[in-house]
Amino acid sequence: MNNAKQIKHLYARAGFGIRFEDLHDKQNWSVKKGVRKLLQASERVEQLNAVTENIDLRPKPYRDQTEEERRIINLDRNRQERALNDAWIKQMSNTEAQLREKMTLFWHNHFACNVGNSYYQQELNNIQRANALGNFKTMLLQVSQTPAMLQFLNNQQNQKNRPNENFARELMELFTLGRGHYTEQDVKESARAFTGWAYSGKDGTYKFNNNTHDNGTKTFLGKTANYCGEDILNIITDNKQTATYICTKLYRYFVNEVPDDARVAQMADVFYKANYEIKPLLEHFFSAEWFYEDKNIGNLVKSPVEFLVGLNRQFYIDYQNPDVLMQFQRALGQVLFRPPNVAGWPGGRSWIDSSSLMYRMKIPSTILNAGLIDFTGKATPEDEAYLASQRKQQLNVVNRVKATANWDKFLKDIPAKTTHQEIAQFMLEPTLNKAAIDEVTKPGDLKTIVIQVVSTPEYQLC
Structure with missing residues (x-):
């Protein structure tokens, strides 16, 4: 059976397209075999290693730097940014692990982060790549504790008696539940739970600072206890709305800009029952007949x-x-x-x-x-x-x-x-x-x- 149309569509969505030689070899594959082969090709994790120096860890404070030293640091920052950008474009352009890179691109936009430190950006990107086909809960915790995200969403400044709500708000609004599924009080209470989450300015690693953590009782999404940040993440992922929110975004990314509520609900069931394992979810919709319906082919604008x-x-x-x-x-x-x-x-x-x-x-x-x-x-x-x-x-x-x-x-x-x-x-x-x-x-x-x-x-x- 010639499945060229379905295989071509699968590679257009789960990867970055297919070449003539590849389609010629694969056109008689079943859809399930195509999905299996894409997943197998993406098992290996190829981490980016374009940036090897953390410029932020240079010992001299900014105020003590000369104009020339500042100029050199800015040149180094620009060089690192170009090197990182080029390395990822090349990896996407050459890798056999197309699905892993396509999913890394999805998570790169889902956990959007923009800081001027390419070393931290690379670290965040590699965490997204390592977990791209793994477990969402694992990735959520690891991403939340990266210097890039802690810096970008101001959790460095989130301390007891002076809580900063930025990370807590975006965590729920953009990363997990979606707007309308939490209250302003939930934001305030969860911000208290994330006090003390920070990274070391000396070596750039995550550290929990108990001295700045609020150890008081918090009430979050109807539950009350002396919560810390990990507890908040668990309560959020226990809520099936998180699975629905992620699946809605994946549907728009891979299937159709207009979500089909019934299909999204099916996807959310699979995702939630699999304890947020990403691979079974991808296998579910890439193998579904509805993924290959004419209305879902050639209908998405390439980024x-x-x-x-x-x-x-x-x-x-x-x-x-x-x-x-x-x-x-x-x-x-x-x-x-x-x-x-x-x-x-x-x-x-x-x-x-x-x-x-x-x-x-x-x-x-x-x-x-x-x-x-x-x-x-x-x-x-x-x-x-x-x-x-x-x-x-x-x-x-x-x-x-x-x-x-x-x-x-x-x-x-x-x-x-x-x-x-x-x-x-x-x-x-x-x-x-x-x-x-x-x-x-x-x-x-x-x-x-x-x-x-x-x-x-x-x-x-x-």
Whole structure:
């Protein structure tokens, strides 16, 4: 049985897309085998190790630094930020553990965090990666105790008699229960339970400071005791609303922007009964017939990172200047490790507006063909002048972008006798419309046709 459509959809969602050679090998797999193989490929954890020095642990206080010392530290911070960003993009672009990286990207936005310390950001990202397919409760505790999150949500300042409610509020509103499932009093009481949660300024490790912890009785979500932070996390995850909240976000991320309450309820049952183990939940909905319904195919907008990584994987792109990838991220509105706020990137249709869509549609030709538009037919003298200017512009693009696609490998992967229309349908998730069919069936060389296909609005969907 040829399951090419389902396998292609599975890899578009559970990974960053599938290549011709891979689909040719996998098109006769059952969906269950595809899910099993994706999970097996993601068993290994490949931690990022781009940042090896914690600049915040330099001993000299900021006020005692000279202008030159501050300048050097800022240069080091920028260098570390670029190195970390580049390392993760490369890992997503090259790894066989696609599902683990796709889930790490989900948790990266779920536990959105933006601090100027790349060492702490890397640590948080590696915790999300290690637990991405593991247990949500384990990850929740570990994430909550990272220097990055304690710093970002001000729990360093959360002390008895002077509670800071920021972490307690975002924990419930954005990480677990969702708005409307707790009271302001619950925020106040849980903030007291998290007093004393801090990290050491000397070595950057988590420590519990009993001297600043409020040991008084707290009442939280209807229960009363002398709670500490771990107790609050347990009470929150005992509440099935947490499973429902997480599953709603996963449904929007993997299935459809409009949640189906009945499907989400099924997912929440699986997740809650599995004691928040993530793998059984993924197996449940990736294997469900409804995941492969036409209404759930080609209906999600790729995030900028998914778009760039998908291009990298499909065309084996090598960037000699990694800064260009950060520039693309900035222009498209998603710089890794720099979410806009604690709620993260809103995602979905908000990724696209008129200017970002035009920019997205230009990026493939910029990378794959140095921005040059191919003209067919005999050129007039006026065209010759235009083409000469285009060639000069192309040289400028090549020098600036410094990216090379492995066209030989890409074209070699395409099975013999594949029509232009079949290639276009493979490259795009939505069903081809008549305009697209007319465009790709025109005479032209294969490379030009492929660049046209990945420069369409439809290519922005997965």
